[in-house]
Amino acid sequence: MFVTGGSGLVGAHLLSDLAGKGKKIRALKRKHSDLSTVKKVFGYYHKDPEQAWADVEWVDGNLNSPDFLRKALRGVEVVYHSAAMVSFDPKDRLKLFDINVGGTDLIASLSLRGGVRKFCFVSSSASLGKPEGVSGYINEDTPWVTTDDLSDYAVSKYEAEQRVWQIAGQGLETVVINPVIVIGPGDWSRSSSRLIQAVWNGFPFYSSGSNAFVDVRDVAKAAVSLTESHIHGERFIVSAENLPYKRLFDLIADNLNRRRPAIKVPGFMGEFAWRADWVASKLSGKPPQITKATVASAAKQYHFSNEKIRSQLNMDFIPLERSIEETCRRFLEDRYSPS
Template identity: 40%
Template sequence: MIFVTGGTGLVGSHILFDLVRTGRRIRALKQNTSNLKLVSKIFSYYSDEADQLFSQIEWVEGNILDYHSLEEVLAGVTEIYHCAAIVSFHANDHDSMLNNNVRGTANLIDAALFNKVKKFCHVSSIAALGKTTDGTEINEETYWTPSKQKSAYSLSKFFSEMEVWRGIEEGLDAVIVNPSIILGPGNWDIGSPKLFQAIWKGLKYYTKGETGFVDVRDVAAAMIGLMDDQNFPDTRNQRFILNAGNMSYQEFFNKIADALQKPRPRTFAPDLILQMAWRAARLASFFSGKRPTITRDTVSGSNRINHYNGSKISQTISFNYRNLDETITDIARLFLKDIS
């Protein structure tokens, strides 16, 4: 029995799709507000038998903040893929995100130990890694250091990872993945898919920062590969950066615009303009009562260069990344199909 948290999210839904095709028993956690239609929609992107595949999932209602419910639903489970996490860059979500991501992971670790789960895969983030000061690529050994510039999301992912390492010390066999910016289709109103919508609507601004990107299908395939019985003895109790390549935000936006046959963003947004923009957005939200469209955390680092080395996984197991140009083209095609 395999247990998946965050199955209605971008990574979780793709994990579920890949797992159900293996014929294994799958149990997935959902909340009473979860949108299962989005999971079915993502299945339909890749299969004409989406409904039949979706019906193979055993959905259980619960919450990672409720330890006792986790203890019950993990009975008989041998493997866990922990994809659930709040992703937010709004100041008002600081405490709830830390509580959910860190305490929820701690609860899941404790319940896994109680039920003697054999394998555990945790989805972390490059936000839980450190930065280099000399321009060299960031790898699995570039350790996170405290800083006032760290976002609440970064804090939550770092301390969530610490709970997994704590579980490893207590006898749990686990593997951690640190994806860069994950690209994939689904809910076009949030996360990286929203960037395709923004370009479609005529985004005019770009920044000159550089970072890493990876296809969500690669993230799912990598996690399953790392957890494979033949590979796990060599991958357990390690972390793996998942990054198909590094590029500038300008180049990334241009590739999306070309794939959607829309004008490329033409105006550079320097740090000063970005700082003015998030402050103006915060002031506007004060009067409108609506959340600001941009925040300090969303623009922080937009013009910073960070390169990530995702080669460790290919040196450890048989794994190759998709070409990012093909990834962007595939997502653009699905976006255009959805809005037609």
């Protein structure tokens, strides 16, 4: 099997889940990628992490290189494509679409031609429809509606998924998972793990919005279970619980013994913040930390249904409170353990 994005939060846990089971695993990495966090993840879950690590053959390459991917896919029966660029900086738009759309199109096309038996695309809840004024729960069939406040990242994941379905229609057995916001240990400076770091650093604000969250182990479990099943040609939301952001931050703060965020950010303040951050980024040359799209998303009430994956896989999810507790414990262990 071949895994892309193995150095990311989901990819590292996916590799850890697959390792130690007597399977041959090939994983893509960039030439100078730091794999220390991935090794740390293996150490979380394996009694003998070195032995599990030995199951992974790392190959240096580029997701946009046809020659490399053809070689990497030789003899591969199952592909887990979790590599993606996540950025909300407008300056990254072209690169975002090149990697997320172009790279996905290429690996799916070559998987079809190379005789891959099953292709699992790790998409995102960002690619799901969220029409204005939506009531009730968002599910796999909620129609996509283009709106002004969509991030380039969301559009890139949506377009990538459309390419995957086009190629699946030509004969590639495909499953797509759409994880919501993923909670889990790893690189505390990247992806959703930054939420833990932010609360630890005393971040005082919270928004009025809500979203859905899931433990990273359940995302890996869903991907593996679906590729091992007879299911194909379908997408699945991977979500444990819907929760207000305020409740999420409170749970993190309590587990870190930190002060709970107490300042609610009204809509006008959020708009002021992203405009001010845009000016600051221009002056400093650093990417903006707050964007129009992220402010709009943080203020919305998103509710996602996990009924489909529960019913078709008979899947139970790790309760969010337990997930946050265990993730915060890992954070504290990493912070205070000798380097």
